Amino acid sequence: MINAPILPILIPLVAAVVLMFLSKSVKAQRIVSVAASAATVIAALFVLKKVRENGIQTVDMGSWPAPFGITLVSDMLSILLVLTASIITLCVVVYSFRSIGSGREAFYYYPIVQFLLVGVNGSFTTGDIFNLFVFFEIMLMSSYVLIVIGGTKVQLRESIKYVLVNVISSALFVIAVGYLYSMTGSLNMAHISSRLAEIGADPLVTVLAILFLIVFGLKGGIFPLYFWLPGSYSAPPAPILALFGALLTKVGIYAIMRTYTLFFYHDQAFTHDILALLAMLTMIAGSIGALAYKDVKQILIYNIIIAVGVLLFGIAVMTEESMAGTVFYLVHDMIIKAGLFLLGGIMIYAAGTSNMTKMGGLIRLYPVLGWTFLVASFALAGIPPLSGFTGKLLIVRAGFESGEYVGAIVVLLSSLAVLYSVVNLFMAVFWKTPEGELPKKKTQMASLFIPSAALVVLSVLYGVGTEAVYPYVMQAVDALIHPEIYIDAVLKE
Amino acid sequence: MEILMCIVAGLLFAAAVYLMLSKSLLRIIIGTGLLSHGTHLMLLTMGGLKTGAVPVLGENAASYTDPIPQALILTAIVISFGVTAVFLVIAYRAYQELGTDNMDQMRGMETDD
Numbered sequence: 264m265i266n267a268p269i270l271p272i273l274i275p276l277v278a279a280v281v282l283m284f285l286s287k288s289v290k291a292q293r294i295v296s297v298a299a300s301a302a303t304v305i306a307a308l309f310v311l312k313k314v315r316e317n318g319i320q321t322v323d324m325g326s327w328p329a330p331f332g333i334t335l336v337s338d339m340l341s342i343l344l345v346l347t348a349s350i351i352t353l354c355v356v357v358y359s360f361r362s363i364g365s366g367r368e369a370f371y372y373y374p375i376v377q378f379l380l381v382g383v384n385g386s387f388t389t390g391d392i393f394n395l396f397v398f399f400e401i402m403l404m405s406s407y408v409l410i411v412i413g414g415t416k417v418q419l420r421e422s423i424k425y426v427l428v429n430v431i432s433s434a435l436f437v438i439a440v441g442y443l444y445s446m447t448g449s450l451n452m453a454h455i456s457s458r459l460a461e462i463g464a465d466p467l468v469t470v471l472a473i474l475f476l477i478v479f480g481l482k483g484g485i486f487p488l489y490f491w492l493p494g495s496y497s498a499p500p501a502p503i504l505a506l507f508g509a510l511l512t513k514v515g516i517y518a519i520m521r522t523y524t525l526f527f528y529h530d531q532a533f534t535h536d537i538l539a540l541l542a543m544l545t546m547i548a549g550s551i552g553a554l555a556y557k558d559v560k561q562i563l564i565y566n567i568i569i570a571v572g573v574l575l576f577g578i579a580v581m582t583e584e585s586m587a588g589t590v591f592y593l594v595h596d597m598i599i600k601a602g603l604f605l606l607g608g609i610m611i612y613a614a615g616t617s618n619m620t621k622m623g624g625l626i627r628l629y630p631v632l633g634w635t636f637l638v639a640s641f642a643l644a645g646i647p648p649l650s651g652f653t654g655k656l657l658i659v660r661a662g663f664e665s666g667e668y669v670g671a672i673v674v675l676l677s678s679l680a681v682l683y684s685v686v687n688l689f690m691a692v693f694w695k696t697p698e699g700e701l702p703k704k705k706t707q708m709a710s711l712f713i714p715s716a717a718l719v720v721l722s723v724l725y726g727v728g729t730e731a732v733y734p735y736v737m738q739a740v741d742a743l744i745h746p747e748i749y750i751d752a753v754l755k756e
Numbered sequence: 757m758e759i760l761m762c763i764v765a766g767l768l769f770a771a772a773v774y775l776m777l778s779k780s781l782l783r784i785i786i787g788t789g790l791l792s793h794g795t796h797l798m799l800l801t802m803g804g805l806k807t808g809a810v811p812v813l814g815e816n817a818a819s820y821t822d823p824i825p826q827a828l829i830l831t832a833i834v835i836s837f838g839v840t841a842v843f844l845v846i847a848y849r850a851y852q853e854l855g856t857d858n859m860d861q862m863r864g865m866e867t868d869d
Contacts, residue, residue, distance in 0.1 A: 393828055400835045407842055411849075419850040420862050423781065426843050430788045431776070433839075434795045437832050441795075441802035444825070 267313055268320050268337035270306035271345045271384045274299055275352075279377035289368045293360060296373040300353035303380065307346040314342050315735065319742065319752035321390065329754045330454040336390035336753055339739035340590060344387045344517060347594050350721070351509050351601040352380045354714040358605050359502045361710045362612070367412050375412070376506065379405035383510050387517060390753055392443065393450045395518065396436050399482070403429050406511060409503045410495065421498035428491040432481035439474045446471070453753035456525045456746055464529045472527035472534045476519065476541075483515025484571050486544040492568065493552065497560045501608020504560065508567050509601035513593060516574050520589070523578060524743045531581060538579035543673045545572030550680035559607050559617045559692070562684050566603075566643065569677050570596045576670050577658040585661030586740045591732075592654025595725060599642050599650065602718035603685075606636050609711050610692055619688055623695035632712060633693040639719045640689055642726060644682035650726030761801040768794030781847050781857040788843065792836040796829045 278299030285291045314320055320337040323329060337345075356376060363372055382402025389395050407429075411422040444450060446467060447458040459468060477488065484492045496507055527534055549572055552565030574596070577589030609632060614622040626633040638649070645651035655678060662671030725732060742748045768790050775787030803825030809817030811826065851857050 393831070397831065397835070400839075404838065404842070407839075407846075411846055414849060414853070416853055419846065419853050422846055423843075423850055423862065426839070426846060427776070427784060427788070430836075430839055430843070431791065433835075434788075434791045437795045437828075438798055440828070441799040441825075444799075444828075445802035445804070450824070450828075 266322055267306075267310050268322050268335050268342075268388055270310065271303050271349060272335075272381055272388060274303045274306055275377040275380040275384070279374040279381065282374035282377060283371065286369065286371060286374075289365065292368065292373045293356075296356050296377060297353070299377060300349065300356050300380075303349040303384075304346070304353055307342065307349050310337055311342045311346055311735075314339055315738065319749065321753055330449055330451045333394050334390040334451060334453075334753055335388050336453075336749070337388055338742045338749060338752070339735060340517075340520070340743065341387045343590070343594055343735065343739060344513070344597070345384045347597045348380065348383045348387070348510055351597060351718070352376065352506070354601065354605070354718050355502045355506050357714040358505075358608075358711060362502055362608060363500060364413075370412060371408075372412060375405050375408045379409065379506060379510070381405075383514055386514050390452050391450050392440055392452055392455065395452075396433070396440060399436065399514070400433060402511065402514065403433070406507065409506070410499050412503075413500070418498045421495045424491055425495040428481060428495075432478055435474065435481075436478045439471065439478055442467075442471055442474070451753070452521070452525055453750040457750050457754070459526055459529070468527065469530050469533055472523070472530075473537070475522050475527070476534075476537070479515045479518045479522070480541070481515075483512045483519065484545075484568050485575060486541050486548055486572070489545070489548065489568050489571075493561060493564050496564045496567075497558075501604060501611065505601045505604035505608070508564070508604050509597045512567055512571055513597050516571060516578075516593065519575070520578055520743065523581075524586075525746050525749060528581075528746070535579045535581055538575060539667060539670050542572050542576035542579055543670050545569075545575060546673050546677040547572075550677050553684040554680055557618060557620050559611055559619055559622075559688065562619075562688055563600075563603055563607050566681055566684065567600060569681055570600070573655065573658065573674055573677065576662065576667075576674055577654075579670070580658070580661050580665055580667055582661045582665055583740055583744050584657050584664070586743050587736055588654045588657025588659075588661060590654075590736045590739050590743075591657060591729075592651070595642075595650040595654055595722060598718055598722045598725065599639060602715055602722060603636075603639050603643060605711075605715035605718065606632065606639060609708065609715065610636070612711070613708075614692070619691040622692045622697070624693070624697035626693040629708065631716075632708070633689070635712075635716050635719050636693070637686075637689050638723065640682070640685035642719070642722050643685060645678050646682075648726060650722040652726060653729045757805045758801055761797060761805065765794045765798045765801065768797065779859050781850070781859060784859070785840070785843055785847060789840060792832070792840075795836075796832055799829050799832065800825055 282292055282295055314337055322335045324333045382398050385398035389398055407426050410425055411418050447455045449455050480488045496504055546569055549565050549568030553562055556562050574589055577585045611617045642649035642651050645655045659671045659674050772787045772791035775783045803822045808819040808821045809815040811820045811823035
């Protein structure tokens with residue numbers, strides 16, 4: 264099975280094509296999409312085992328040798344993220360059965376979710392910069408459909424803004440790839456990296472680094488470029504929002520990680536100072552939003568922006584320890600954000616409103632939901648035994664060690680803002696006396712609650728089992744800190 | 757030749773930015789069309805405009821033009837064609853539902869949520 268890294272892309276692709284033919288039968292669609300998502304998780308576990316035992320796995324498509332054909336590269340970072348994305352998609356698909364509504368289910372909801380997974384897994388796995396653009400477009404095109412599916416007024420209005428922003432950032436991506444091609448004459452990421460190492464600290468390389476930062480920052484929601492995110496993400500229903508919040512922005516962060524460790528590490532004094540500054544501003548902007556709003560969705564959406572800031576700061580410090588923290592935090596944040604958005608969806612459904620000042624007293628009807636949400640909130644803020652702790656600890660310690668005191672303190676203060684915003688949400692939604700009679704909807708809760716709770720349990724296990732995860736993360740960091748490992752694996756020198 | 761093409765692409769970008777900052781949705785979509793034209797022209801220029809035969813092996817020429825940028829542009833054209841089609845249909849649906857194509861009237865958090 265030398266072609267194993269392609270499986271997490273191929274399985275959802277085939278499933279999506281099959282699902283297109285099954286659009287009449289909702290039941291068949293559900294069975295096929297759950298089976299395909301579960302198969303993707305198993306395939307990802309299989310590749311993870313191979314990468315752990317034999318190092319970086321590469322597939323030259325069509326057997327063309329490395330710089331000339333398209334190469335798929337599964338290093339530890341890619342496959343960890345592919346596995347996380349596949350697990351989240353499985354949980355979201357199960358959650359969708361009750362929550363997405365039969366109107367959307369009959370109009371190609373499940374195939375589009377599978378296409379989104381194709382785009383996300385492909386972006387994580389590819390080793391070719393133009394192929395990364397194509398997988399980005401697959402992911403974005405699916406997200407355009409997911410954001411507008413159902414066709415309510417809010418969705419139509421917000422999808423116009425979302426599509427426009429992404430069309431512009433895609434055009435910038437193509438321009439950036441064009442400039443990179445004119446400088447290096449290659450599209451293979453490992454080959455570009457070795458060519459850029461020959462060029463060294465050229466000012467044009469720095470300009471290109473900033474252009475790529477703008478492109479991926481628009482996708483990832485970095486400080487001056489996050490303006491589209493709160494509005495667009497609040498439009499679609501909860502399971503779609505969970506997919507967006509957990510996967511889309513993190514692909515942008517992954518792309519920044521990849522390009523800044525593989526291409527643009529020659530003039531760190533300039534580029535990484537800009538990264539650190541933007542990271543701090545992102546955390547501050549996110550914290551202000553998370554504290555300001557009284558809406559369940561908006562509070563959780565601004566928490567995405569805070570997490571993007573923390574991850575960006577981890578990349579900016581660029582030591583072995585900070586990269587380990589970033590990888591830890593990236594996987595944790597994908598899992599817990601999906602879990603929180605799914606739980607938030609249940610809360611909105613149970614209370615019949617998303618305004619937290621109008622909610623209250625849900626703990627009497629739904630005690631298990633309430634305590635699960637509290638555990639998820641603590642994990643998000645990084646309370647020690649839970650999953651957010653290790654990542655932030657490593658990032659903050661690395662920040663202090665390399666003299667980035669202000670940034671490290673901002674990370675700590677942002678955790679406080681995160682904790683305050685979600686605990687405030689918990690108290691308002693679950694403890695406060697309700698204004699009126701609560702609507703009774705208890706019968707349908709279990710099927711919504713189980714997939715969301717599964718993600719929270721997974722995040723708790725991830726936090727408690729840090730020792731077990733650590734060697735995997737260190738293997739991922741090894742290839743990030745030493746790009747020659749990646750280059751040698753791809754070009755087979 | 758490259759300099760001339762860069763100037764033309766720059767003019768296309770300037771026109772695209774101007775159109776995308778206007779109020780009418782259709783003008784914005786025309787702007788995205790010009791933006792993708794500029795991008796594709798830029799990509800072709802960045803690949804180099806040195807003279808040579810068309811990249812077909814039957815020509816038996818001494819040198820050929822670089823085939824990679826042409827393949828990239830072909831991919832990018834199809835993608836931007838798909839996205840533009842989706843965007844136009846969303847704009848049409850939004851016009852039917854919201855009754856306006858003025859972006860200023862499409863903000864609003866308070867009215868129809």
